[in-house]
Amino acid sequence: MIGEVATQAGLAYAFVEREVALMKRYWLWELVWIIYGIVTSLSVAFIGIAAPVISGNAVDPSTTSRFVLYLLVGTIAWRFMGLVFENIAEIIAWERWEGTIEYTFMAPVPRLTHLAGMAAGTIVRAVVFSVTTLFAVMLFIPVDLSHANALSAVTMLAVGTVAFMGLGIASAVFPMLWTEKGLQMAYIVQAVVLLVSGVYYPTSVLPTWLQALSVISPATYVIEGMRRALLDGADLSALWPLVWPALLVGVLSVPIGLRAFIAAERYAKRTGRLKRSG
DSSP states (O other): OHHHHHHHHHHHHHHHHHHHHHHHHTHHHHHHHHHHHHHHHHHHHHHHHTHHHHHTSOOOHHHHHHHHHHHHHHHHHHHHHHHHHHHHHTHHHHHHHHTOHHHHHHSSOOHHHHHHHHHHHHHHHHHHHHHHHHHHHHHHSOOOOTTOOHHHHHHHHHHHHHHHHHHHHHHTHHHHHOTTTHHHHHHHHHHHHHHHTTSSSOGGGSOHHHHHHHHTOHHHHHHHHHHHHHHHOOOHHHHHHHHHHHHHHHHHHHHHHHHHHHHHHHHHHHHTOSSOOO
16 A cells, blocks of 8 residues: 555656656746746735825825735735646646647556646646745835744645645646637636635625625635735634635545546547647
């Protein structure tokens, strides 16, 4: 049993190495996306700083600082989870682009091991991007993390990562079945989650029917929990009402997404859709 687990872990790590190799191969694109993430985060932060000027009302500096941190937490947390979602949802598209889809999907590797390795490699990429973005932003914007509870924030992000892995696996079904428009459909899912999850604003400002969608989005709970952890120093016991819904989505979405992916893979192989490029 232990030997089998070690074998599968080794196979999964091979996909992590491949993800790192792709980052090195396309390093200039990685640099582009890192710069894009930094510029986006800075733009959002400057909106917070400019709030008193835009509104025409004097605002206490501590209030402005809190507002900026509120926006930055949402922006960087979403960037992290968004990268996890995108990389997994783009598995099929990347395999077709690289011309390796037949080799990968015909290899004697359990699909769970394959996807686990891809997810782990994706997390490595997301960590590099997010840490780089955070430190770059801190060079331009004073960020007060004196009240932050790092353990609570990391735990919330870890729970959200699991949930977004499940969403990404499920969304990877679209490009597998619909070559021409599948990836666009996955991006639509991501856009809807962005809209309803309170990345830049409280979900309470949304119309009632959109608030109903925000309840089922794991990002809603993760981002709110990270804000409470980093702005107010909330511990895990205080964040439990936000942890368990996001954890529930992850526990449900990963196996459901995996079953949907395997079913779609079998269908694609049977109907000749797997290799299609147009």
